Amino acid sequence: MLQGYAVVGLYLLLSFALLGVVLLLWWFLRPKKPNPLKLETYECGVQTVGDAWVQFRAQYYIFALIFVLFDVEAVFLFPWAVAYNQLGLYAVIEMALFLLLLLGGLLYAWRKGALEWA
């Protein structure tokens, strides 16, 4: 049973190795002639101002929170999806209840303006 994962592991190692090889290859091949213009974040366009470490708006947090909720919900969908052949209608009703409640919650949050950008 673990043999199956060995392939995944091997694939992982291989992809890391490939990445390393490509990077190294480029390192050797490319000419190194840095100048200030080249080191800009964007070669053309507006000059960047300040640091990339900036504070996010608190409002994003709500989105992340709701994302976590639906992620957890999705986790429950996987076992349901593989089990419902054996269980039939019963499982469909149960999952429908589960989802309806969450959908109701989402609609409520939306209607109450928790998802507004303002």
Added chain:
Amino acid sequence: MGELIAFYLLAGIAVATALAMVITRNAVHSALFLVLNLVVVAVFYLLLGAPFVAMVQIAVYAGAVMVLFLFVIMMLGAERVGGTTGLRWQVPLAGALGAALIGGTLFAFLRAPAGLAPVGSPPVPFGDPAAIGERLLTTYVLPFEITSVLLLIAMIGAVVLARDSGPEGK
């Protein structure tokens, strides 16, 4: 044998990333080390024959929860922790308590009394999604539906948190 090698390799990475998470001064780096740590732990679950738990670990913990962590870190603008904290006495205390925990665990393992034999062994595909799904939707359907209620309150919590926040939020 291969499993043992894999375990030690992964255990090394797990401990290293956990330490790096605590030691690094940049909160964003800490979070990223934690992601790595969680992924390694997910692989442990795979080795233990629990693919579903491993999947949950990646999707929920390494994915969603860490996104939330990063959001909070960025939101607070707290990505760089200052030099030292005012609670210096905590460092030796934490060290002593940690050592005591390791010592106690080692003691318990090395001197396990005869009565503590393993309680049966779990079915081999322990976290088989199909089996989980079946139990979840038949025997444990009530806890399953209550999970939905739990998620619902979390959503309402989001509404409460979003309410009345001024332009700067809070």
Added chain:
Amino acid sequence: MELSWWAHLWSVLPEIVLVLAAALMMAVDAWLPEGRKRELGYWAIGGLAAALTVTAVQAAQLAGGIAVPYEAFGGSVRADLAAMLFRVIFLLAGILTVAISMDFRPLRQSGEYYILLLISVLGMGLMGAAVNLVMLYLALETVGIALYLLAGYLRDTPRSAEAGLKYFLFGVFSSTIMLYGLALIYGFTGEIAYARIAQALAGLPAPAVMAALLLILVGFGFKVSAVPFHFWTPDVYEGAPTPVTAFISVASKAAGFAVLIRAMIEAFPTAQANWVAIMAALAFVTMTVGNLLAIPQRNLKRLLAYSSIAQAGYILIGIAAASPLGVAASIFYLGIYTLMNIAAFAVAVIMTNVTGSEEIRDLAGLSRRSPGLALAMLAALLSLGGIPPLVGFFAKLLVFAAAIESGLLWLAIAGVLNAMVAFYYYIMVARAMYVDRSPEEEKPVWISRPARFTLWFTVAGVLLLTVLVYPLYLLAQMAAQAF
């Protein structure tokens, strides 16, 4: 035994009603025009009352022998009289809390508040009925998260935000520790159902069981605010919106005791000698510390917080007795305590609305300002203090009797001494109301209709139960037989 789908649903019928009520309230809240938001309170009361009616019918059926206790949903919940009586306590506490919230200035007109309250009552009902670890933990977390949000509900006032955060941090921490305990139990036994855990634990070495038990008790101790897990209590009680404080002090505590009683008796009967000692120690420390720290308090909510810690100590005596009488005494005590404490908090809510302050000295002259209100507070305080002939006295009598019956004479004596100490600070509050004078005595106190209902209901309940002590005791005794 294969249960019919109706039997499954019957076991959680009150929760089903509550989910439907919560869903309905979300729809109503989302589409009700701004000016009519106050009506939401009545919707919430309606939902809770519907669930209460269902529960009462179920409890009557169980008490009358028409229905037989059974376990449903793969041994997740049990439908028995104890579960139903605890639900009655939670639902009553919920209704009374909504009634005092409706005109509490900062809270009224927000639907989320009532929905969270409804769902936390739902979770509590499941806590009281849970007979396996998964259900227990889920129910605990459902209640926990709802209550953290409620405690920090007034985000714009720093004290409420602080209360929410403190409650959250302490709650999450203790629930994590409890989870370690639950994991240990599962690791030792491979079971999650209480009854099977009890069987499997019999053959295990005592230190292992003890370690798990202690970890689990951290979580339960937090819920019932037993010393030494009480540090959050005064700050959260003081900072949270007063109706929420009333709710946490009553319903959350009762729910904590419900799981404590069930878990100890059903999952750890083999470790009884151990947990009796722990409970007795906890009871002693809890009531002593609670009472002694209550004395110097000047803030009414803080005083009631320490008083509620002390009350938890008395209730723990009943559990330490570990006998049918002890359990019956604890359930009896919790029922009475719900009424008494909500009455006291209702007065606190009304006074906060009027004076904007929560200090005890601002109760000065209340007996002239609003004799009825002062009398209600007096009845609640005297009953909390256990003054005969009020029903609070019988509650104390029962737990002390249970302790003596189980050979814990020292604990009963400690309890009596504690009751005397407690009497002192309850009288101090009464003195402020009746003896102290204030320049504002002429100003009448405005009491909204729902709050008036709460006051009447609780005080009448205390007085009525004083007369009907024996039937209530019989009911508690029948519920205790469920274990």
